[in-house]
Amino acid sequence: MSKRGPNVALARLLDESGLSETQFIRAVNRLAAEAGVSVRYDQPSVSQWRGGTVPRLAVRPFIAEVLARRLGRPVTLAEIGFPTPRSTPDNRTFPRTVDELVDLVRSDMDPSRRGVLSAGLYSVALTIPAWPNIVGRMEAVRSGQAQRIGMADVEAVSMMTDRLSELDDHFGGRYARPMAAAFMANTVAPFLSADASSDARKAILSAASFLCYLTDWMAVDEGLHGLAQRYYVKGLELAGASGDHSTYCHILRGMSVQAADLGHGETASRLANASAAVSPTSGYRMRAFLSGQQAHSYAVAGDRSNALRSIRETEIAMDKAESQPGTFGGYNPATLAYHVAQVRYGLGDVAGSVASIQLHFRLRDATDSRRSGLRFSAVLAERQLEIGHIEAACATWNRVLDEYPTVHSGRVDERVSKINSLLRPHRSNAAARELYERARNISAHRRTKAGT
Template identity: 30%
Template sequence: MGKQPNQKLIDWITRSGLSRGEVARRVHRRSLDHGIRHINPDTTGVRRWCQGERPRNPLPRIIADIFSAHFGYRVTTYDLGFTESPDLDRPLTYSASFGETVEAVTELGRADMDRRTFLAAVPFAATAGVGPSRDWLLNTLDQQPEPGPRVRLEDVTSVRNMFASFQDMDVMQGGGSGRLILTAYMNEHVYPLLRRAFADDVRRALCAATAEQTYLLGWMAYDDGQHGTAQRYLIQALRLAEESQDAALGAHVLAGMADQATLLGNPQEGRRLAQAGRQGLSRSDSPACLADLWTLEARALAAAGDGKAASHAVTEAERAFARVQPEREAEWAKFIDGAYLHGEFANVFRDLSRPTQSAEHARRSIDFARAQGRARRGAMSQAALAVSHIQQGDLEAAHSAGVRAITLSARVKSSRSVEAVQDVQRRMVPFGSHPLVADFNERTRVLLAA
């Protein structure tokens, strides 16, 4: 069978308005910029690519570069029809090169927009956080400003102003609610800025703003149950945070990575990531972030069965939170409040089978969440309260709290809140065919169907 025409490449050339001869000349010039002198295609060569001939490396990436430069946003080799799928291992790499980081995160963003079903199937790599956390920590503890190339601060301010809106969307409606909108915004408005020139102070501010939004993309994917996607965003957010020289922001990203590792059954890795974040935070001052890191270390310790160390970590988290002055904390730290912390403490003591303490913190979290209208946090804390009742043998109280968890979960798009309901369902199994168990199972079935 003959080659099939590369319709993707044909479409990009048509959209660009460039002739095939101009494409060939630009490929040659870009090759020379990379020190490659033997690449000098002509119009016939471009025609053969359009007819389906796949150019040899490094030509696909060079061709992608010239279209990226022409359109002002990242065009990948996959977009041009040169590869069967995006390179989804690349965003797992914590590159020393800022340019490679820009390419990795923009390629991930495009894949998230165009190949979401494909991307949802990528696995979580259990040990992928080891290198990034180590490199971030070493570079943070020995970080010197570097001269940068010559975006405006107004552009960065615009990005930062959008962050609060997207974070509120996640907190109030769940990660599955706004991720598609945020992905489109990042691909169209934010990641292209990283490819432009900027002064050194703008470079740091832009990288910080982009790291915040990239972290939020990862967190939304995490809350939506897309763990492989989330991990890739978080690793690239950590690298961008390093580039911004904002130690607190990097520690915040590590907190997210720690939370994910523990949730996915690797509490030792979760604890190590939280500890790395605390150590890096020694160069900055964010009591809210410190409280979060101690909390996530407590979650990891509880999951590993170390009750004494977990209780100590909870105490340290409370001590750090007592120092929080909200007006002095970054926008990304706004969610670290009473609803969040007491909800996580409830989970710590749930995992340690200390139902009285778990119920106390769950109720405090529920009160805070109700006052703020936070359905996702309310659902998860109601589920923790239901489990504490199960651990005490009170099925009726567990059923009541579990039903409230179901009601709140139906109001948000969050896999985590649904999983919390399913956890309650599994723990009810020992009560057999009790009518309350049957009722809860039916309510859960309706939630899952919706």
């Protein structure tokens, strides 16, 4: 640690946050642990930092993230009074997009580096590339290679992405993401630097952007949230380079879903609003797709009036939408029912949330994602238990466990891992006791297979 003059900027931010030095340093330690980094700072460390001592480079992002989460806005290292490394995202040049994507997917495929990537920190202060700053930036891709691609190659990428999406929906992100990363590294990345016509170049950039979106969605499903954010940002940059406004909006919305699921309501709302703001002239189904996520985000943030306003806008747009869903992000009545459930739960109406999830399942299509069906079923069971419907909750959980062994999803794992702790107080009930033993045996078997 180096020493400079008193850090007035850090002192000001700490005062603004309302955190005591002890609360602040505990939050830094917790956040580091969340990212897989073991640190044991105590209150005197904060006093040293306020006095001008600069903490280790690896610790600075955790300090910034704690302040960002507390203040509900991005906080940069420079704003804290810390020196900013030359390699930070803020001062990278856009033409590095493809090179950085290649580095990311190759690292993702490398077992020796995968642990480092997996431990990446989810950041509410992530810098989002704005559409006006990236649209049409085709110079990000340097041609001149011997290979030349055409629209047939783009079609092949799109078809392969569709197959990967189907595998993800059916088996989960942990199963499909290694294949997606390998396809990106070995096939798609070389295409991004190949010679092509203007139309083919824009099309391959768009296809690569969508593949990034799918890959980061898989990373979210594995619980690798820092890694997912890195894929999300590359997807945004590629969408801008291709002028693909639709994919850009979808990625922002996906980032909002991630933030909402992690409980970061203000960040989720900011991302959902940004997605809607750059798509003001979209059709009714797209409006419902975007405003439904706005409603969910507002509910997570505890903003009742905006949540209710947004869900009403979603219902109106859904009523006016075309009868057939779009091929990408098609919003349907089942998804609307899920968003209504999330809004009701976020605003304290647990029983209403249960009813809306049950409606969601009545409206679901047989071809809908099996993985999301299991996750939503587990959520339904938790909420059934919350309102005292123990037998109904156990029946729902048993259906989840019937299919659980064939799904490789971190989000489903997380839900299943909660069953025993939730049922422990209810083991006097025969159904709960039987399910408790079943869940314990299945979880033990899963851990044995994983070698943990």
